[in-house]
Amino acid sequence: MTARPRLRFLGTVVESARQTTLRLCRQRLWWIVLGSIFALVAVGWLLGMRLGERTNGQSLFCILAWWLHGTVLVPWFALYVGVQAVHGSLEDRTALYLFLRPVGRVPLLLGNWLAVSILSASVAVLGTLALFVGLAANPEVWTDGVHGHVAWVFAGSLALGAVAYAAAAVFFSAAVRRPLVWAAFFVVGLQQLTANLPVSAGLRQFTITDPLRRLVLDGIEPDARLADLLWPAETFQPEKIGTPIVDLAWLVGVTLVLACWFYRRTEYDARPRD
Amino acid sequence: MSVSIKNLSVRYGTRTVVDDVSVSFARGAVGLLGRNGAGKSSVLKALLGLLIPAHGSISFVDLPPDASPETVRAHIGYMPEREAYLPQCSGFEMVAMLGMLSAMPRKDAYRRAHEVLYLVGLEEQRYRSVASYSAGMRQKAKLAAALVHDPQLLLLDEPTNGLDPDGRSDMLALVRQLSKDLGKSVVFSTHILQDVEAVCDSAVVMEQGRVVAHGTLRELTGGVAHQYGVLVDPANDAITQGLMEVGRVENLGNGRYTVWLADKVDVRAIFAAALRAGSVVRSLVQQRRSLEAVFLQVVGQASEARTGPAS
Structure with a gap:
C-alpha cells in the first residue's frame, strides 16, 4: 500500500485556522460587529461634539478606548467567538468530523485559536480606530492636536489582549462544560478580585487586564489625572508586577498548553449510557 | 484492507x-x-x-x-x-x-x-x-x-x-x-x-x-441444523413413515414436509425413502435460519450465560 501524504503540524494549524475563519465569518454576528464599529464612530463624534471644551479629546479617547472598548467589547467578543469556534463544534459534534481526519487534535485546536485571535485582534484594532476617527472628527476638542500615536498604542495593546482572551476562550471551551459562564467569572470575578488585592499578592500576572493596562500606560505616558482614571494610583505599582508582554505570553502559553491537554484526552462524543 | x-x-x-x-x-x-x-x-x-x-x-x-x-x-x-x-x-x-x-x-x-x-x-x-x-x-x-x-x-x-x-x-x-x-x-x-x-x-x-x-452469513444461518423443505408426489403414509426414519419431520400437508436430518444422515436418504414409498421428490431445498433467528439465539444464550437462565 502506498503511503498517503499527511498534513504536517504547521500545515494543519494553518488549514484549521483557514477553515475556522471561513466558518466564523459566515455567522450573523458580523452584522452586529459592523454595526458596533459604526456605532463607535458615532459615539466618538457625538461625545466630542457634546463635551466640547470641558474635556481633552485625547483623555476622552483614552477613557472610552479603555473602559468601553478594552474592558467590555474586546474581551466579550474574543471570548464569545472563541467559545463558538471550539465549544460550538463540540456541542454540535462538528468536532467529530475533524477528529476523524488524519491530523492531530493539538494543531486543530491551535488553528482554532489562531483564527479567533486574528478575528478578535482585527475587531480590536478596527474598533479602536473607529472610536479615534469619531473623536478626531472634532479636532477642536484635542487641545494638544490630534495624535494618531495614541490610537495605535491602544490598537496594538488591545489586539494583544484579544489574542490572550482568545486563548482563555479556547481553554474554557476545551476544559469545561459551560465555558461562557467560566469566562464571565474570569473576566468579571477574577479580574475584579485581583484588582482589589494588594499588588504583593502576586496574582496580577494571571489576569489579562493588568498587563494590558501597563502596556497602554507605558505607551501613552499619560498625565497624572488620566493615569489615575485608567489605573487608580494606589494600585499602580508596575515595578512590583513585571513586564506586561512577558506576563501575557506566559498566560497565553499556559492556557494553550492546558487547553491542548484537555482537548487531546477528552472523549467528546461519549454516549449517554444508562 | x-x-x-x-x-x-x-x-x-x-x-x-x-x-x-x-x-x-x-x-x-x-x-x-x-x-x-x-x-x-x-x-x-x-x-x-x-x-x-x-x-x-x-x-x-x-x-x-x-x-x-x-x-x-x-x-x-x-x-x-x-x-x-x-x-x-x-x-x-x-x-x-x-x-x-x-x-x-x-x-x-x-x-x-x-x-x-x-x-x-x-x-x-x-x-x-x-x-x-x-x-x-x-x-x-x-x-x-x-x-x-x-x-x-x-x-x-x-x-x-x-x-x-x-x-x-x-x-x-x-x-x-x-x-x-x-x-x-x-x-x-x-x-x-x-x-x-x-x-x-x-x-x-x-x-x-x-x-x-x-x-460468513452462510455459516451463521446454515451451520446448525440440516433442515430441508421437501415436496413429494404422491403424498402418502409410507413416505411420511420413510422420512421419519431419516430424521425429524413436520408434515405441512399436500406433500410438503420439513425434514431435519439426523446426525450423520446424508441428504440422499430422503430420495431413498421416497423411492421405497413409491413417491417422487419434486423439490428439495436446504432451508436456512434467518439471521434474525441466529441473532436472537446467540444473543439470548450470551445474556443467559451472564445473568443465569430466566426463571
Missing part, C-alpha cells in the same frame, strides 16, 4: 464496554451486529484511534504495526452514527474542507468532493446548505465526507438510521456498490439485521461488549 483485533478491551471510567474482543474483519462487507450498547461503536472508535484501549491490540494488514492513529485514519473512512455536519457550509464545501484536512491540495479536494457527491447521489443538492438537507441527504453527505480521501476501509455506524424505505434502499445500494464494485472493505455496524443480509458477506455479533458469534 483487513483488520485484526486481539483481546481488545475498552473502558469508560470503571465500566467495561468492550471486553476481551478478538475478531478479524476481512475484505468485503462485514456486518457488525448487536443491540444498542453492545459495544459496536466503541470498537469502531478504537479502530480509528479515537478511544485508547485499556487492553489488547489492533493491527491493519496493510499498515505497519506501529502506525499512528493519524496514519490509520488516512486509510479509513468513518461515517458516524450521530448527525454531525459543518454548519454554514454547503455539502460541497463541507466535503472539500474535510478533503483539504486530509492533505489533499485544494484543486484535488474540489474535484474529489464533486466525485463523491455525485457517487452518493447529491450532485443536484451539493451547493445547498447542509443544514437544509433532509435526513437521507445528510446521511449521504456523511458518507461522502467519509469517502473524500479515498479510504480502503469504511466504517459505517448505523448508516440507515432515520431513513425512510426509499432512502434506506438507496443507502444499501450505495454500500453494496462500494463493497462489490469499488472494492472497498466495509464494516457495517447496525442493529437492523435485514440490512446486513442485504449487503454483507459475513457478520460479527456482539452482546454486552463481547463477540458472541462470527462467520
Whole structure:
C-alpha cells in the first residue's frame, strides 16, 4: 500500500485556522460587529461634539478606548467567538468530523485559536480606530492636536489582549462544560478580585487586564489625572508586577498548553449510557 | 484492507464496554451486529484511534504495526452514527474542507468532493446548505465526507438510521456498490439485521461488549441444523413413515414436509425413502435460519450465560 501524504503540524494549524475563519465569518454576528464599529464612530463624534471644551479629546479617547472598548467589547467578543469556534463544534459534534481526519487534535485546536485571535485582534484594532476617527472628527476638542500615536498604542495593546482572551476562550471551551459562564467569572470575578488585592499578592500576572493596562500606560505616558482614571494610583505599582508582554505570553502559553491537554484526552462524543 | 483485533478491551471510567474482543474483519462487507450498547461503536472508535484501549491490540494488514492513529485514519473512512455536519457550509464545501484536512491540495479536494457527491447521489443538492438537507441527504453527505480521501476501509455506524424505505434502499445500494464494485472493505455496524443480509458477506455479533458469534452469513444461518423443505408426489403414509426414519419431520400437508436430518444422515436418504414409498421428490431445498433467528439465539444464550437462565 502506498503511503498517503499527511498534513504536517504547521500545515494543519494553518488549514484549521483557514477553515475556522471561513466558518466564523459566515455567522450573523458580523452584522452586529459592523454595526458596533459604526456605532463607535458615532459615539466618538457625538461625545466630542457634546463635551466640547470641558474635556481633552485625547483623555476622552483614552477613557472610552479603555473602559468601553478594552474592558467590555474586546474581551466579550474574543471570548464569545472563541467559545463558538471550539465549544460550538463540540456541542454540535462538528468536532467529530475533524477528529476523524488524519491530523492531530493539538494543531486543530491551535488553528482554532489562531483564527479567533486574528478575528478578535482585527475587531480590536478596527474598533479602536473607529472610536479615534469619531473623536478626531472634532479636532477642536484635542487641545494638544490630534495624535494618531495614541490610537495605535491602544490598537496594538488591545489586539494583544484579544489574542490572550482568545486563548482563555479556547481553554474554557476545551476544559469545561459551560465555558461562557467560566469566562464571565474570569473576566468579571477574577479580574475584579485581583484588582482589589494588594499588588504583593502576586496574582496580577494571571489576569489579562493588568498587563494590558501597563502596556497602554507605558505607551501613552499619560498625565497624572488620566493615569489615575485608567489605573487608580494606589494600585499602580508596575515595578512590583513585571513586564506586561512577558506576563501575557506566559498566560497565553499556559492556557494553550492546558487547553491542548484537555482537548487531546477528552472523549467528546461519549454516549449517554444508562 | 483487513483488520485484526486481539483481546481488545475498552473502558469508560470503571465500566467495561468492550471486553476481551478478538475478531478479524476481512475484505468485503462485514456486518457488525448487536443491540444498542453492545459495544459496536466503541470498537469502531478504537479502530480509528479515537478511544485508547485499556487492553489488547489492533493491527491493519496493510499498515505497519506501529502506525499512528493519524496514519490509520488516512486509510479509513468513518461515517458516524450521530448527525454531525459543518454548519454554514454547503455539502460541497463541507466535503472539500474535510478533503483539504486530509492533505489533499485544494484543486484535488474540489474535484474529489464533486466525485463523491455525485457517487452518493447529491450532485443536484451539493451547493445547498447542509443544514437544509433532509435526513437521507445528510446521511449521504456523511458518507461522502467519509469517502473524500479515498479510504480502503469504511466504517459505517448505523448508516440507515432515520431513513425512510426509499432512502434506506438507496443507502444499501450505495454500500453494496462500494463493497462489490469499488472494492472497498466495509464494516457495517447496525442493529437492523435485514440490512446486513442485504449487503454483507459475513457478520460479527456482539452482546454486552463481547463477540458472541462470527462467520460468513452462510455459516451463521446454515451451520446448525440440516433442515430441508421437501415436496413429494404422491403424498402418502409410507413416505411420511420413510422420512421419519431419516430424521425429524413436520408434515405441512399436500406433500410438503420439513425434514431435519439426523446426525450423520446424508441428504440422499430422503430420495431413498421416497423411492421405497413409491413417491417422487419434486423439490428439495436446504432451508436456512434467518439471521434474525441466529441473532436472537446467540444473543439470548450470551445474556443467559451472564445473568443465569430466566426463571
